[in-house]
Amino acid sequence: MRTQVGIVGAGPAGLFLALLLQRAGIDCVVLESRSRDYVENRVRAGVLEDGTTKLMEELGAADRLRREGMPDKLLDIRFNGGIIHIDMPKLTPGRIVTVYGQQEVVKDLIAAGLSRGVPILFEAEASHLEGLTTDRPIVHFNHDGQAKTLECDFIAGCDGFHGICRPAIPEHLLTVYDRIFPFGWLGILAETKPFPEMSYSNHERGFSLASRRSPKLARLYVQCAIDEDLAGWSDRRIWDELQTRLYAKSGELAEGPILQKGVTPCRAYVAAPMNYGRLYLAGDAVHIVPPTGAKGLNLAAADIRVLSRALIEFFRIGSSARLDRYSGTCLKRVWKGVRYSSYMTSLLHRFEAHTPFERQVQQAELEYIAGSVAARTTIAENYVGLPFEED
Incomplete structure (x- = not known):
């Protein structure tokens, strides 16, 4: 040929x-x-x-x-100080994902x-x-x-x-x-009503994320070990962990049949x-x-x-x-x-190797983003995609 x-x-x-x-x-x-x-x-x-x-x-x-x-116009970051709302079309005039x-x-x-x-x-x-x-x-x-x-x-x-x-x-x-991070993501695809916007969360038990694939399909993740054994994660344990790590209010996290389950490395x-x-x-x-x-x-x-x-x-x-x-x-x-x-x-x-000092710095960064339009703008403009340079 x-x-x-x-x-x-x-x-x-x-x-x-x-x-x-x-x-x-x-x-x-x-x-x-x-x-x-x-x-x-x-x-x-x-x-x-x-x-x-x-x-x-x-x-x-x-x-x-x-x-x-x-x-998707909004990006939420949840942490123990509340929820940071990042309004993408407002911060990056008219642009969304x-x-x-x-x-x-x-x-x-x-x-x-x-x-x-x-x-x-x-x-x-x-x-x-x-x-x-x-x-x-x-x-x-x-x-x-x-x-x-x-x-x-x-x-x-x-x-x-x-x-x-x-x-x-x-x-x-x-x-x-090359950098291999010391954790992975345990992800599920569930037949249920998803969160209305992309919601990232920093919790003392580890990261979590609520996203969606359709109005009736939710894609959700929790931080786990690189070599996590899925046999140790029942559906009940997954939903309980998501409820906790997402700081979900009563009725906010809708549960449903889990259609897929797997671990994604972070690299x-x-x-x-x-x-x-x-x-x-x-x-x-x-x-x-x-x-x-x-x-x-x-x-x-x-x-x-x-x-x-x-x-x-x-x-x-x-x-x-x-x-x-x-x-x-x-x-x-x-x-x-x-x-x-x-x-x-x-x-x-959550990095197991972090000292209490480093965890306090991480918390301070989240609080800074919550109070800074400039910091939220930086996250928003990267999330929607940086402009192309002349090639």
């Missing part, structure tokens, strides 16, 4: 790129190791920044988002891509890459029980943290920045540079942020905005100037996302 851009991975990054390239008349092929059913139903993030929502609209893939997405599950974004992008003739091969597992420093790199993959090759002008590595693309870069050329990871030869990495393939800042999917979309412009410029006028700037441009935004997500993680979680 031969194409201009071979895209490894049909997550949000790969699918956004495929649609942007298709619109510009650039040939691409998407290779996805999993089945279509799997990628359309794996539950991930659910908060779309203003810029990500606009990208969906720009691509003509936002019909269902407009009908079913839940605009939209609650819409990542799996729904993926469904919409796949449907749009297939309807427009974008080749998306499911259960096509890439095994290795070849010729990355030549002008004809090759993706070796298996599909329909056969070993196949895809020859490209460029390869976009959008295959997630555990994919094959990042390891294809010689190890000595990559600088890796910050960045590898640089984000390219090697004709291979360009995007999204989780090259950076991971703690989930506290709701930045993962949004940073992936931001990478693709930069990469698509660079590839379009190359194919239209033969200039590699934007491609040469790709990694540096993206990493500026990535590190700001890491900073914000790490700040929110440190602000809201």
Whole structure:
């Protein structure tokens, strides 16, 4: 097979790129190791920044988002001093986030891509890459029980943290920045009426979060050990812990059947540079942020905005100037996302290693935010998404 851009991975990054390239008349092929059913139903993030929502609209893939997405104007932070209300459209004139599950974004992008003739091969597992420093790199993959090759002008590595693309870069050329936080999130998806707005909570027993996926589906989390054994968490224990950690008033936390239960690790990871030869990495393939800042999917979309412009410029006028700037441009935004997500993680979680002094500083920070418009504005403008710098 031969194409201009071979895209490894049909997550949000790969699918956004495929649609942007298709619109510009650039040939691409998407290779996805999993089945279509799997990628359309794996539950991930659910908060779309203003810029990500606009990208969906720009691509003509936002019909269902407009009908079913839940605009979120308020962000609450609960602690033992009360509730901090962060009014996003007031603090960041008119800007908000939209609650819409990542799996729904993926469904919409796949449907749009297939309807427009974008080749998306499911259960096509890439095994290795070849010729990355030549002008004809090759993706070796298996599909329909056969070993196949895809020859490209460029390869976009959008295959997630555990994919094959990042390891294809010689190890000595990559600088890796990694921090594993000493806890995870025990998350549930429950069939019940969710809280009316995103509510984060700092409690002496640990962090908790109440969010939503639809008017009838709540997504809730409690801080837990990295290696937490789910067998020790009955439904009753989960609801009791949420009630306590969210400082929930009587009747505020509606209980219901728990449909899914799992543990999410908290980690910050960045590898640089984000390219090697004709291979360009995007999204989780090259950076991971703690989930506290709701930045993962949004940073992936931001990478693709930069990469698509660079590839379009190359194919239209033969200039590699934007491609040469790709990694540096993206990493500026990535590190700001890491900073914000790490700040929110440190602000809201209980760290066993903290001394009483450090816990008092954390409490003082929360009280400062409660009384400072400037501090609340900083949180709000990062949450809705920072403006794009010229790329």
